[in-house]
Amino acid sequence: MHPLRTHIERITPLTDQEFSYILGHFEEKKLRKHQYLVQAGTYDRFDNWVLGGCLKAFYTDQEGKDHILQFAAEDWWIADYQAYFNQTPATINIDCMEDCQLLQLSVHKREKICSEMHKMEHFFRKKVTSGYIALQQRILSLLTHNPRGRYEEFLRLYPNLSSRIPKKYIAAYLGVSRETLSRLYNEN
């Protein structure tokens, strides 16, 4: 079964015909390691479902320091959602930490399939609801945990990512210094 179909069917069953119709709204995109998918200041026309590879979404502050908003590996979605849904210039960058293969969905086509197919409206409501809950947990983690607590939570939530992502990026995701993260790694 196509991995996107497996992904959607975790929430709602589809017929062959329905999946084929849905897939027709996506475009394939391949990027090499270090290439940018989205650059701050440009338009982010697509939501991206990751078929293979690993990406990071990050904000570069006025001092040139990067802060990581999100990682995405297989089976995840990634975009500058503010820019995507409001059709405003992106404020974050998204680049590839590995060679990547993506399936891209424009906001126009997303709204079209949601409007045509109640079950796709349902699918995206469920996906974004899960995302909302995960972001609330991350905010609580940022507000309440010290660096050790944040790191342990990251390991618990994303056991497969921690070996795949350079430590400096995990530090920038957790909002801790690289030195602090190295110390925590060595203690584990």
Next chain:
Amino acid sequence: MHPLRTHIERITPLTDQEFSYILGHFEEKKLRKHQYLVQAGTYDRFDNWVLGGCLKAFYTDQEGKDHILQFAAEDWWIADYQAYFNQTPATINIDCMEDCQLLQLSVHKREKICSEMHKMEHFFRKKVTSGYIALQQRILSLLTHNPRGRYEEFLRLYPNLSSRIPKKYIAAYLGVSRETLSRLYNEN
């Protein structure tokens, strides 16, 4: 027009009959200032739309310090969404900073009207998408801004809340000390 109807019709038009059917799924709830809507460890059976008043959702850490996840005033929704959607015990508390009047929707009835009415599935998809974008912005603010930047962003996003909410709660929302926030207030 009923304020809930105005709220929903910002996203999707409704007939009189449809709104009346939708409203039939909500229950009214009144709480006094300082009363709890949700207590950590208990079940949070309802999502709550605020008809009047002002509430806060907060996490109490092991040292007894409160961290504020969310405020809600008129026209906002508030719940422990992790507990609500997964039907697990609440991890946060929600209490009233003023006398409150709420319209409550159980998860069962929410799923029922979403399944029966494509336009309500659409409404909730749009609402949760806006919420997701707002949470991403808050994470970026927590990662990148110093206390002054966080406070200025709060004033920009919620100009009406800052006069209504005690400063100690705004400090607990921003993740800054009360002393730091007082200094920022005096500088403005």
